[in-house]
Amino acid sequence: MTQAEQPLNGFEKGFTAADEACSDVLLVHEAQEEEPTSAPGETYARARELGLRTSQGCPYAGMTFTVRKGELTALRGRDGSGKTALLLTLAARMTHNQGELVILGEPMPKRARKVQRRIGLGLVKGVNDLRPNLTVESTVAAELSLFGKPAKRENVESYLRSWQLEGAARMNVGDLPAEKLQQLGISLGMAGDPEALAVDDVETGLTLRQSTRLMELLARTARERGVAVMVACASRDLAQMADCVIELS
Numbered sequence: 001m002t003q004a005e006q007p008l009n010g011f012e013k014g015f016t017a018a019d020e021a022c023s024d025v026l027l028v029h030e031a032q033e034e035e036p037t038s039a040p041g042e043t044y045a046r047a048r049e050l051g052l053r054t055s056q057g058c059p060y061a062g063m064t065f066t067v068r069k070g071e072l073t074a075l076r077g078r079d080g081s082g083k084t085a086l087l088l089t090l091a092a093r094m095t096h097n098q099g100e101l102v103i104l105g106e107p108m109p110k111r112a113r114k115v116q117r118r119i120g121l122g123l124v125k126g127v128n129d130l131r132p133n134l135t136v137e138s139t140v141a142a143e144l145s146l147f148g149k150p151a152k153r154e155n156v157e158s159y160l161r162s163w164q165l166e167g168a169a170r171m172n173v174g175d176l177p178a179e180k181l182q183q184l185g186i187s188l189g190m191a192g193d194p195e196a197l198a199v200d201d202v203e204t205g206l207t208l209r210q211s212t213r214l215m216e217l218l219a220r221t222a223r224e225r226g227v228a229v230m231v232a233c234a235s236r237d238l239a240q241m242a243d244c245v246i247e248l249s
Contacts, residue, residue: 042069044104044196044228045090051098052085059085061098065246067230069195072222075232076239077248083232084200090230091198092116104195120189122199132174136165136184139173147192163187178205182214196228203233215241
């Protein structure tokens with residue numbers, strides 16, 4: 001996997017017949033007692049009447065919201081609701097065709113390439129799949145090298161410890177349990193010290209307890225590193241762990 005530029009022009013596959021109608025959207029802010037410790041409230045993305053219409057349907061439409069650094073934002077909706085399409089749009093990897101979107105002060109999609117390397121991407125099926133026959137440490141070493149960071153064994157081991165993955169260092173990626181695979185994806189997304197991180201699907205193959213731990217990890221990452229973290233999920237309980245919830249229905 002790499003975090004290199006991956007422009008996507010529209011979203012033409014993977015939608016069910018239910019997606020022929022545009023999504024209705026509700027923006028909900030959840031109060032949190034603890035404020036972000038870095039760049040509190042700084043704007044990462046601002047959307048106005050944002051929408052995407054394709055020959056397959058309308059994944060999302062009419063969306064107006066702000067995503068801020070230092071906060072965890074949940075994009076919640078059922079399967080096929082368009083949350084992955086919206087997530088990729090907010091990660092500057094997919095092109096919208098309705099409304100306005102500004103990311104890191106740059107208008108999208110015109111300046112998408114400029115901001116892509118400032119946005120980390122967790123694992124998204126079909127977008128940045130990992131090679132299953134590589135070890136975890138080899139995968140991390142390659143990602144660190146991509147961003148010009150030292151990738152000697154001691155550096156890789158230190159990085160894995162920081163993400164609680166040291167016990168999986170010599171495992172093949174394809175042999176990882178679902179929770180550890182998601183942790184690895186998150187760690188790879190943060191390898192370039194991005195200003196934002198987008199994570200898709202923290203539920204498939206996981207228990208609620210495991211998904212909760214991942215949400216806690218993402219919330220800490222947002223708060224302690226001052227990055228805008230966006231996560232797509234279906235569970236209302238998981239979404240309520242975020243600082244801000246964008247509902248797609």
